[in-house]
Amino acid sequence: MRVLIRPKEGILDPQGKAVERALPALGFEGVEHVRVGRMVELEAEDPVRLAELCEKLLANPLIEDFEIQTL
Amino acid sequence: MIWGVLQFPGSCDERDALHACTLASGEARLIWHEDRDLEGIDGVVVPGGFSYGDYLRAGAIARFSPAMEAVAELADAGGPVLGICNGFQVLCEARLLPGALLRNEDLRFVCRQLDLLEVDGPETGDMGGDSAHRPLSIPAKHGEGRYYAPEPMLDELEANGQVAYRYAPGQNPNGSVRDIAGVRNESGNVLGLMPHPEHAVDPLTGSTDGLRVFRSLERFAA
Numbered sequence: 001m002r003v004l005i006r007p008k009e010g011i012l013d014p015q016g017k018a019v020e021r022a023l024p025a026l027g028f029e030g031v032e033h034v035r036v037g038r039m040v041e042l043e044a045e046d047p048v049r050l051a052e053l054c055e056k057l058l059a060n061p062l063i064e065d066f067e068i069q070t071l
Numbered sequence: 072m073i074w075g076v077l078q079f080p081g082s083c084d085e086r087d088a089l090h091a092c093t094l095a096s097g098e099a100r101l102i103w104h105e106d107r108d109l110e111g112i113d114g115v116v117v118p119g120g121f122s123y124g125d126y127l128r129a130g131a132i133a134r135f136s137p138a139m140e141a142v143a144e145l146a147d148a149g150g151p152v153l154g155i156c157n158g159f160q161v162l163c164e165a166r167l168l169p170g171a172l173l174r175n176e177d178l179r180f181v182c183r184q185l186d187l188l189e190v191d192g193p194e195t196g197d198m199g200g201d202s203a204h205r206p207l208s209i210p211a212k213h214g215e216g217r218y219y220a221p222e223p224m225l226d227e228l229e230a231n232g233q234v235a236y237r238y239a240p241g242q243n244p245n246g247s248v249r250d251i252a253g254v255r256n257e258s259g260n261v262l263g264l265m266p267h268p269e270h271a272v273d274p275l276t277g278s279t280d281g282l283r284v285f286r287s288l289e290r291f292a293a
Contacts, residue, residue, distance in 0.1 A: 011173070011219065012173075012176065012246070014174055014175070014176055014177065014178050015174065015178065018178060057127070057131060057135075058127070060128060060131070060164065060171055062170070062171050062219075062220070062221070063171045063173065063219060
């Protein structure tokens with residue numbers, strides 16, 4: 001399983017901004033809305049409880065959204 | 072009053088906190104993070120540092136330690152709990168305080184002496200209001216100190232008197248919303264702030280204003 005965690009929409013993401021600002025200097029024009037998050041890979045016996053696990057530990061629901069992907 | 076100061080793997084300000092508690096209130100002892108027993112302790116300081124390496128998110132792992140279970144019980148019972156810097160992050164992650172702390176707006180670690188304004192709360196009685204007391208001179212040192220809460224929550228915090236400290240105008244070092252440096256829970260017995268009152272307790276280092284922060288919680292000791 002894979003969990004993608006990203007800053008909630010509307011929350012300032014200074015890491016994303018820093019990446020975005022660095023790109024033109026490297027010749028990459030026209031890249032916008034960069035958001036930097038986290039990815040967690042894991043193997044779970046009981047995937048049913050994965051959302052609960054994400055809410056309790058992997059993500060902070062106040063500031064982050066998460067998405068669970070089955071590989 | 073006897074303070075207990077938590078010590079996690081990665082804590083680094085627990086010794087200064089011990090010293091500050093002793094100067095402010097008389098007595099203090101260290102509590103190891105695996106220790107669930109707060110026998111004889113009236114209040115707890117969750118100190119600064121990088122508990123459990125700040126892995127995942129600052130404070131995210133520390134909140135599950137046995138000592139934090141005991142701290143949550145003390146907080147629920149109305150006992151004084153003070154979270155400083157990483158300790159503030161831990162208390163937010165543990166939902167003992169509202170909001171969250173994010174990377175500083177400019178992505179830089181900040182380390183400087185700042186002025187903090189005290190804000191009255193429902194239980195703070197003699198603090199005397201925002202303007203009645205001169206600002207507290209206290210150092211801040213952190214990379215993830217940008218206080219955040221959604222707008223409706225911020226309105227509620229202000230209405231309830233839960234904003235405890237603000238950075239003085241023009242001194243917000245991290246992009247915190249509404250210049251918030253510290254917040255308290257609804258009943259006022261749990262307090263967290265990013266700046267370090269434990270580093271401002273001796274004239275030798277320029278300020279003793281930090282003592283006021285520790286003493287502001289003494290009223291909640293049983």
